[in-house]
Amino acid sequence: MIVVITATFLLTITERELHRDFLALLFEAVSAFGTVGLSMSLTPELSVMGKLIITLVMYIGRLGPLTLVLALAHKSDQAKVPVSGGENHDRVKHLEFDKEGVALKYLAVLPYLETERHITEQGQETVVHTRHLYLHRTEIAAYSRTFPLKEVYDVSFRQLGEGEGIFYLHTKQGVYPYRMNCDPAFFISTYKQISRL
Numbered sequence: 277m278i279v280v281i282t283a284t285f286l287l288t289i290t291e292r293e294l295h296r297d298f299l300a301l302l303f304e305a306v307s308a309f310g311t312v313g314l315s316m317s318l319t320p321e322l323s324v325m326g327k328l329i330i331t332l333v334m335y336i337g338r339l340g341p342l343t344l345v346l347a348l349a350h351k352s353d354q355a356k357v358p359v360s361g362g363e364n365h366d367r368v369k370h371l372e373f374d375k376e377g378v379a380l381k382y383l384a385v386l387p388y389l390e391t392e393r394h395i396t397e398q399g400q401e402t403v404v405h406t407r408h409l410y411l412h413r414t415e416i417a418a419y420s421r422t423f424p425l426k427e428v429y430d431v432s433f434r435q436l437g438e439g440e441g442i443f444y445l446h447t448k449q450g451v452y453p454y455r456m457n458c459d460p461a462f463f464i465s466t467y468k469q470i471s472r473l
Contacts, residue, residue, distance in 0.1 A: 280305045283333045290325045294318070304330060309337035343400075383470065384411040386463040388443065388454035390419065409443075409454065411467055416445065418454070423447050431467050433460050 283305040288298065300316050307314045308330045319330060386409040394401045407419040416423045427448040435441040443460050445452040 279333060279336050280309050283308070283329055286329050287322075287326055290323055290329065293323075294321060305333055308333040311337045382410040382412050382417075384463045384466040385409070386411070386443065386454075386456070386460050387458055388456045391455075409445075409463070411463060411470075413470060416467075418452075423449075423452075425471065428467075428471070431460075431464050433464065 287301040390405045392403045410417045430446040440457045443454045
């Protein structure tokens with residue numbers, strides 16, 4: 277509604293020379309927003325600025341106002357994750373349990389963020405899960421897959437902003453990115469030490 281009213285107001289300003297009535301300009305704006313293809317043959321007579329306004333209104337109408345607002349909102353819903361290694365940075369005594377409850381030893385753990393998006397009746401729902409990469413002596417295990425160390429060529433990290441970056445796992449199958457908001461230095465240095473063995 278706001279888009280149509282604003283577009284009609286702008287058209288009344290830019291199209292003063294056409295001497296068209298308010299209802300004709302309103303019809304053009306509503307038709308553009310609804311992307312229905314109806315016109316009162318006014319669109320070809322519009323100025324360049326008027327055509328740009330109609331084009332923008334058509335684009336916003338096609339996207340949908342809710343989608344546009346959600347895209348522009350840029351709400352950060354990332355959970356803060358502690359730094360890998362924590363206070364016991366120099367220790368490698370961690371325990372993890374497999375499906376049968378058997379304790380598995382790992383050398384380092386690295387939390388990463390996995391985003392799931394679902395479309396519901398109320399709109400788009402975004403859920404951010406904290407998952408973990410576990411460095412074992414023979415493999416790196418993620419939430420959904422395991423990489424044998426003999427097939428891992430390298431690991432690297434690229435800082436994107438303050439406290440956030442992408443951890444890359446370079447493997448025989450390809451490069452796997454993991455988004456995180458913690459420092460992976462301990463995980464990387466531990467991997468470098470055991471990959472030399």
